[in-house]
């Protein structure tokens with residue numbers, strides 16, 4: 316497929332790097348390609364960033380048939396741009412598509428298109444410490460049709476957003492609220508897909524947690540409400556008796572790329588890591604006996620998010636001494652150093668761009 320490039324004639328001024336926040340600014344260009352049953356994926360193009368004109372009956376708007384990804388491009392000390400495990404993101408994108416009955420994209424082509432887009436937009440990758448260019452590949456169902464079925468047409472696009480340092484005010488622990496009332500996903504559903512409905516389903520519980528003064532929701536499984544699944548939009552880890560444990564992937568948990576990186580890195584350091592079922596009662600008991608030393612979330616946005624406090628019903632526990640634990644700290648620094656090219660890419664996770 317031939318990728319065509321149309322450059323913007325009205326480039327935007329770059330935002331102040333100290334005021335980036337997350338997800339508010341978008342670059343000058345985007346990648347777009349379309350799918351039809353007759354032509355498959357076709358007409359790949361890089362165009363000036365623009366709005367889409369959508370028929371009000373567009374299926375994505377009614378039935379939520381869509382999927383997305385989230386990854387980042389990092390600027391290294393020598394000014395070059397690099398990606399962290401992007402092939403895994405495109406692989407996960409296709410797994411999400413499979414669950415939502417969306418035709419797959421060719422992963423190597425999508426990565427090549429992303430690299431071309433990034434090369435054109437390289438000045439948009441911010442320079443300040445901890446900043447990056449967030450990448451949002453998305454697929455939406457585009458048939459103008461009312462009725463529940465898989466769409467016959469789709470649009471795939473990639474937009475880019477310069478984002479600030481997640482820990483601009485320092486690496487500090489968050490407070491999490493265990494919801495007994497709501498569930499994010501159930502086994503047999505689409506919990507392991509990055510699809511909009513999962514995020515819409517998380518909003519009410521998130522609002523309730525905020526109302527109680529907590530930053531994130533800890534999700535229990537949708538069947539027995541007994542086993543820990545994820546925290547906010549992150550995977551979750553516990554350090555119990557010196558062992559790093561994380562819920563095993565079961566179909567309702569998003570298989571995080573940071574999660575996998577944590578597991579591999581920790582194992583490469585000789586630390587014990589186990590993926591298994593973890594009951595919330597086990598976490599509380601481990602805290603009571605002094606065996607629980609750390610809890611942390613993992614995800615692209617924050618890399619590692621240490622948990623300082625957890626509330627379950629009337630029980631509130633302080634994790635460790637409420638500050639950042641040594642395992643969280645070591646993993647955060649190690650992953651970030653690989654992403655920004657500060658340390659050697661011994662795991663083969665870096666994809667150079669330009």
Ligand SMILES: Cc1ncc(COP(=O)(O)O)c(C=O)c1O
Nearest residue numbers: 548549550569571572573614615
């Ligand atoms: C629900 C959910 N879980 C976990 C993650 C972490 O995944 P990753 O490490 O690939 O960013 C994310 C973020 O993408 C997410 O949205």
